[in-house]
Amino acid sequence: KQPLAVTVPYNLQPTEILAQRFSCWKAIIKAVLIYLQETCSIQDEIVRQQIRLSHAINFPFNKKIATPSSSANVLMSKLFTPAGSKSITDLPQVLGEYHNAMIQVAQYASRELNNTIIPRLADLRRDLQVKIKEIKELETDFTNNLGKQLQVTKRELQQYAQSLEQAKYSTSNSLDPYLCKQTLEKSIKRQLHEENFLHDAFINLQSSGGELEKVIIHEIQSALTQYAKLMGQEAQLVFDTLISKLDSGFLNTDPALEWSYYVNNSVNKDCFIPLDLPMRHFSKISYKSQFDPLANELISGFLERRSKFLKSYTRGFYLLTPTFLHEFKTGDRKKDIVPIMSLSLNDCTVAEHSKRGASEYKFVLHAKQNGLIHRGQNWVLRCDSYDIMFKWFDIMKKLTSTTDPKMRSKFVCEYLNL
Structure with a gap:
């Protein structure tokens, strides 16, 4: 103001x-x-x-x-x-x-x-x-x-x-x-x-x-x-x-x-298997004549074979089937499956063996002349005991006494209780 x-x-x-x-x-x-x-x-x-x-x-x-x-x-x-x-x-x-x-x-x-x-x-x-x-x-x-x-x-x-x-x-x-x-x-x-x-x-x-x-x-x-x-x-x-x-x-x-589609539905689906597909086991496998008597082992073990010329013995593992006698280097059938020698029983006979109480127990296997293996050769096989020797001799005697597959099959079934 x-x-x-x-x-x-x-x-x-x-x-x-x-x-x-x-x-x-x-x-x-x-x-x-x-x-x-x-x-x-x-x-x-x-x-x-x-x-x-x-x-x-x-x-x-x-x-x-x-x-x-x-x-x-x-x-x-x-x-x-x-x-x-x-x-x-x-x-x-x-x-x-x-x-x-x-x-x-x-x-x-x-x-x-x-x-x-x-x-x-x-x-x-x-x-x-x-x-x-x-x-x-x-x-x-x-x-x-x-x-x-x-x-x-x-x-x-x-x-x-x-x-x-x-x-x-x-x-x-x-x-x-x-x-x-x-x-x-x-x-x-x-x-x-x-x-x-x-x-x-x-x-x-x-x-x-x-x-x-x-x-x-x-x-x-x-x-x-x-x-x-x-x-x-x-x-x-x-x-x-x-x-x-x-x-x-x-x-x-x-x-x-994507993986599920790839393995189940894509063009490559046949290249894969279902994850739930069970694995196969040998015990579940079956095939024709799987249990045929002629496909069995009858006896096996270590024997000594005498040399033809030196008269000395060579130890080997032998396996007897209804039709063949095989010699292997070892007794391991998983690793050693190829025999070093095989004799067909159709071409063989057994004629003699040692008596109980002898100094050594052996039997003689005679291979017939067949133009293929060991023409007319005698095979002297020595065992550790009389019982083992006689067992080998007895089985081979019965198998070589006939070439009839039915007779051999009958013997195998009786021997192995099949």
């Missing part, structure tokens, strides 16, 4: 200050433009990179390969589950759709940035330059004499106070309080007129500046909102066309699915 208490700055240059403010906004808009232009370049690069990636989807499912079961070539896809099984064969389609969608979205983003968002901000920046010039031209609205008028009002206040003091305390009055008051109020009115004119200028400048800044911020917000939506579309696209499809497909497929 004091006449000299002025509430409006009267010695500043608000147009310059406000021009600086909007120059800062101009620089900010330029920075946003540069960023969006670089974003546009990146989107163009994304298009190129996505095209490269789409060309890199070259799975060999359509490649022909030779199958091990035949010389014919088949498509590799025949070895895997069919497309649509949420397995590896779906991967080319999922990746292809993703990259094609990314190409389209990046192209759309580039067009929107180039044709709409960036030009609009560029227009805003140019318009702002015009507004800055207009603000500077308002400088004359703030040219005032308020400072001088304040000095006049101050002087009139002092004179009015002096006139009242003279009227109250002095008899020689040179100033009339009434006239001084009239002059003071006239000065205050002139001061207020200057002050209010300046006040209106400030209000107009600040109001228009505030509205201008609202427009600037709104345009930047609008541009960045469109930019965010474009980027959001790309991010959402990654989820919709890649992550969700992979997650609901191949990424959650049983790892055993």
Whole structure:
């Protein structure tokens, strides 16, 4: 309420200050433009990179390969589950759709940035330059004499106070309080007129500046909102066309699915066996004449055979079957299965053996002349005891006494209790 208490700055240059403010906004808009232009370049690069990636989807499912079961070539896809099984064969389609969608979205983003968002901000920046010039031209609205008028009002206040003091305390009055008051109020009115004119200028400048800044911020917000939506579309696209499809497909497929299809349903299914197929065991094997009496061992053991010329004995392992006498190096029938000598009983006879109590126990095996082996040779075989010798002699005597397979089979069945 004091006449000299002025509430409006009267010695500043608000147009310059406000021009600086909007120059800062101009620089900010330029920075946003540069960023969006670089974003546009990146989107163009994304298009190129996505095209490269789409060309890199070259799975060999359509490649022909030779199958091990035949010389014919088949498509590799025949070895895997069919497309649509949420397995590896779906991967080319999922990746292809993703990259094609990314190409389209990046192209759309580039067009929107180039044709709409960036030009609009560029227009805003140019318009702002015009507004800055207009603000500077308002400088004359703030040219005032308020400072001088304040000095006049101050002087009139002092004179009015002096006139009242003279009227109250002095008899020689040179100033009339009434006239001084009239002059003071006239000065205050002139001061207020200057002050209010300046006040209106400030209000107009600040109001228009505030509205201008609202427009600037709104345009930047609008541009960045469109930019965010474009980027959001790309991010959402990654989820919709890649992550969700992979997650609901191949990424959650049983790892055993492809192998199960390969061994059970593919073109190579005949190359494999069911995992639950039982192994075969020798005890379960059966074949024709498996238990024929003529295919049995009757007696075996170590005997000593006398040399034809040196009269010395050589120890060997002998095995007697219903039809042959075999000589082996050892008694191990798993490792040593090929005899070093075999005599057919059809070509042999036994005629004599040692008596009990003799110095050595031996029997003589005579090989008949057959034009093939050991023509007319006598084989002298020595045993460790009389009982062992007689056992060998007795069995061989009965087997060599006939060549009838039925008679031999009957003897084997009786001897082995078959």
